[in-house]
Amino acid sequence: MAKKKGILFCDYYDEWIEVYKVGAIAKITLDKYYNVAKQLREICPKLFISDFDRREYQRIINEYAKTHEKQTTTDFHHHVKACIKDLFHDGLVDKDPTYRVVIKGSEPKRTKKRKFLQKEELAKLLQSLDTSKVGFDWFVMLIAKTGMRYAEALAVTPNDFDWVNQTITINKTWDYKGNTGFSKTKTTSSVRTIKIDWQIVGQFKPLIKDFADEEPIFVNKLEDGTYQRQFNSTINNFLVAKCKAVGITEISLHALRHTHASVLLAEGVSIHTISARLGHADVSVTQETYAHILDELQKKDDQKMLSVLMQIA
Structure with a gap:
């Protein structure tokens, strides 16, 4: 154990990536870990x-934050923390170095649009979708109702649905950048089976009954056996146009995933349930991502609590 403690953290992080991440996560996510490893070499090489x-960990975060926005620093923290969590559980550090870390970083240079829709706006969007045939409208509908990531939704096949138990299993992604077909999920925790509502069962099931069981529903197969290349900008432009048409906040497809979580949180669904539904590696990721909503909910809970206590007196 003492011998392990005598190695450089940068070396350990590189080894950790090879042992725990290579072959277990999608290439796009793996590249992010490699980039973090490069940053660590520059910030704390010794x-x-x-x-x-x-x-020491706060110093690492502070140094990274000098040249990055706060949200980017938060993402960096998540990637480093995943490794440190294993360090802690393996007994290589006595205490969690990330405990109560202060995330710094510059504010966005431009004012960013709100990253999610209100419940009423979401209802308007979904009511405007044409669900009579399989296409972009149903792609948007599924993400709004499940919180799937773009690459996860592209990889959905008819066999992923369990119509009897009202579930969909998310266990792969579609490599839309390399156009090489099915790929691994973002992380192992991204593999999940989640509940779907009766609208999906009643309306979507008959539309895909003649689709090939193991073929992606939303990716067209060409005559030569290859698949049509997918661009997330195409579906994002479609979604923005839909938002404009019904007069609601213009959002991206990824923001629709945030909307899904935000609406469920506001309706009282537990943070742990939502975290599992989104496929987050840790509930702390969900808590940090939706901290603004949790703060609002806590204020409401405070009022409820005071009201209950007043009734007891």
């Missing part, structure tokens, strides 16, 4: 595991 504590 930091030994034996010297790793909360102060």
Whole structure:
């Protein structure tokens, strides 16, 4: 154990990626881990595991935050924390160095649009969709109702649906950048089976009854056996046009995933249930991503609590 503590954290992080991430996650996500490893080499090249504590970790975050926006710094923190969590559980550090870390970073240079729709706006969007045939409208509908990622939704096949138990299993993605077909999920925790509502069962099931069981529903197969190349900008432009048409906030497809989680949170669904539904690696990721909504809900809970206590007196 002491021997392990005597190695550089950068070396350990590189080894950790090879052991735990290579072959287990999608290439696009793996590249993010490699980029983080490169950043660590620049920020803390001589930091030994034996010297790793909360102060050292805060210094790493502070240094990274000097040249990055706060949200980017948060993403960097998540990628490093995943490794440190294993360090802690393996007994290589006595205490969690990431505990109560302060995420810094510059504010966005441009004011960003709200990243999700309100419940009423979502209802308007869904009511405007043409669900009579399989196409972009149903693609948007499924993401709005399940919170799937873009690449996950592209990879959905008829066999992924369990119509009797009202579920869909998400266990793969579609490599839309390399156009090489099915690929691994973002992380192992992204593999999940989630509930779907009766609208999907009643309306979508008959539309795909003649589709090939193992073929992607939303990716066209060409005559030569290859698949038509997919661009997320195409579906994003479609979604923006739909939003404009019904007079609601213009959002991206990824923001529709945020909308799904935000609406469920606001309606009282537990953070743990939503985290599992989204396929997050850890509930803390969900908590940090939707901190603004959780703060609002806590204020409402405070009012409820005070009201209950007043009734007891």
